[in-house]
Amino acid sequence: MPFPRSTAASHFVAGMSGTIERFTNENLACKLLDIGVRPGSRLRLVRKGPFGGSWYVKIDQQCLALRKQELACILIK
Template sequence: MPFPLSAAASLFKPGQSGTIERFTNEGLACKLLDIGVRPGSRLRVVRKSPFGGSWYVKIDRQCLALRKKELACIMVK
């Protein structure tokens, strides 16, 4: 079964990575752009909190903690 062209970053498991393709939520996209999350950047999921509240990700060379809602609007290929 082939992989989809893009998937929400919240579906990734720790250690998985991909390239940010686009955002699905315009309001959250503005916030993500302000903190340096840009299409074309490399995203790697480092770990998630025990109860799924926040995720620790590395985007290019910066490390961020994002909520699952924010991560779900990031489409990665």
């Protein structure tokens, strides 16, 4: 269920997906780009990690665990 406008990925719940539009934090953007998270990629939240500190996400064909602050800087459309 995608959102009609850009929303931070941290506002998503498990099962929601969307297309990465851009990043809001330049420092975290560099890290995310290094691990293969790119604008235009499809992001889907799979489930919340143990203790609530991270989320398991699927980006295109890659599965990752991202922290809340990393998800907060990803804008989804």
